[in-house]
Amino acid sequence: MRSIVWNDADEANGAKALEKNLRALKGVVKTEMRFEDAHRLLARYWLEDARLDLVDVDGFGSVYFAEGALRVVRYGGYYYATSTDGRALCGQNPSGAGASFGNVVVAPSRPSVNETALRAFVGDVVRRAAVLKLDVVPVFSLFHPHGPVFRVMFRVDKATNKSGNGGNGTASYDAFAAADDEGVARMAFGGYCDSCGSTEVIRRPLVDVFGHDKPHRRKKGDGGGDGASGKSESRLTCSVCGARDESLAVSGPIWIGPLHDAETVEAMWTQADAMGWLDDDDTENPPRRREKGQLSLCDLLDAFRGEANPRLSGVAHYFRTDELGRKGRCTRVPPRDVLITALRAEGHAATRSHIDPRGVKTNAALNVVVDVANRAVAALDELDGR
Numbered sequence: 001m002r003s004i005v006w007n008d009a010d011e012a013n014g015a016k017a018l019e020k021n022l023r024a025l026k027g028v029v030k031t032e033m034r035f036e037d038a039h040r041l042l043a044r045y046w047l048e049d050a051r052l053d054l055v056d057v058d059g060f061g062s063v064y065f066a067e068g069a070l071r072v073v074r075y076g077g078y079y080y081a082t083s084t085d086g087r088a089l090c091g092q093n094p095s096g097a098g099a100s101f102g103n104v105v106v107a108p109s110r111p112s113v114n115e116t117a118l119r120a121f122v123g124d125v126v127r128r129a130a131v132l133k134l135d136v137v138p139v140f141s142l143f144h145p146h147g148p149v150f151r152v153m154f155r156v157d158k159a160t161n162k163s164g165n166g167g168n169g170t171a172s173y174d175a176f177a178a179a180d181d182e183g184v185a186r187m188a189f190g191g192y193c194d195s196c197g198s199t200e201v202i203r204r205p206l207v208d209v210f211g212h213d214k215p216h217r218r219k220k221g222d223g224g225g226d227g228a229s230g231k232s233e234s235r236l237t238c239s240v241c242g243a244r245d246e247s248l249a250v251s252g253p254i255w256i257g258p259l260h261d262a263e264t265v266e267a268m269w270t271q272a273d274a275m276g277w278l279d280d281d282d283t284e285n286p287p288r289r290r291e292k293g294q295l296s297l298c299d300l301l302d303a304f305r306g307e308a309n310p311r312l313s314g315v316a317h318y319f320r321t322d323e324l325g326r327k328g329r330c331t332r333v334p335p336r337d338v339l340i341t342a343l344r345a346e347g348h349a350a351t352r353s354h355i356d357p358r359g360v361k362t363n364a365a366l367n368v369v370v371d372v373a374n375r376a377v378a379a380l381d382e383l384d385g386r
């Protein structure tokens with residue numbers, strides 16, 4: 001690192017904090033402090049044709065700097081994006097979400113809504129980058145419940161023909177890509193079934209909901225209405241229990257690619273270990289202060305590692321152990337890590353979620369998870385001699 005520029009629009013309150021943070025870097029790299037609107041600062045870099053290795057924008061709410069920042073990141077560089085607008089991203093403020101995040105819809109209060117929100121945020125940056133003919137992918141994605149805060153580090157590259165179904169040098173952003181584009185489609189919708197609790201990725205166009213009239217190939221014998229009669233072209237059906245339309249709480253467009261890059265997470269792990277940052281900070285004296293719900297760095301990177309498993313690619317949700325116990329789906333639910341071990345023992349990919357302490361990410365379907373959970377509880381009972 002050669003130089004670093006820190007900026008805070010609020011000089012009165014920001015100067016002290018900047019000064020303190022920069023002290024450790026004095027003499028190591030060239031440092032500079034600025035106090036102006038970040039839009040102006042980024043625009044000036046752009047006018048000067050400057051390209052930066054990394055732009056970190058840590059702003060409040062959903063005020064957007066993505067375009068300004070992405071324009072001045074060099075190809076192969078990074079953009080570290082932030083949103084603290086949990087109300088919009090978690091579906092509590094639909095008009096706010098629509099305006100700030102490109103018409104995104106998030107079904108509120110569903111079990112893995114915080115992951116849906118994180119993926120809606122990622123998808124919005126991917127969309128904004130696509131407009132600039134840039135291809136961005138998250139190298140790690142963080143949801144922090146305190147705030148909440150959404151923080152995603154993107155690698156920024158020039159869009160290529162290979163970067164998705166956009167082709168012709170345009171970046172990929174097509175939430176309506178057909179299911180047979182699965183290899184490249186990175187945006188889609190998520191459907192949570194209110195009847196059975198199953199979650200799935202939906203790639204069919206949602207004519208009724210979004211007014212999108214892109215034709216899609218229909219299989220012979222596929223039910224549903226027809227456009228000529230004014231009925232819905234697209235009927236959504238839960239692939240597990242068969243519940244239709246109104247039972248499916250649909251969110252999107254959301255990013256359905258991986259939330260983290262496995263190689264980057266490994267490199268972060270190695271570096272954190274070398275710095276001694278992975279030592280159990282619970283045993284520190286005095287104990288390190290953490291916000292409610294904050295994981296230790298060791299636990300967080302461990303969860304990232306699990307979530308980066310390629311076998312979980314395309315799994316855009318987690319199951320919550322408490323939810324598995326509702327509606328009689330599970331008689332009793334085993335502890336999270338027991339359930340994960342049991343799922344893995346049967347050949348499924350399974351890991352904890354960094355987003356929710358009760359969250360289990362797995363490529364197993366809901367009925368399989370319930371079955372494995374019930375058998376794990378029975379096995380625990382047998383061990384206890386019950």
Ligand SMILES: [Zn+2]
Binds near residue numbers: 195196197198243
């Ligand atoms: Zn269902």
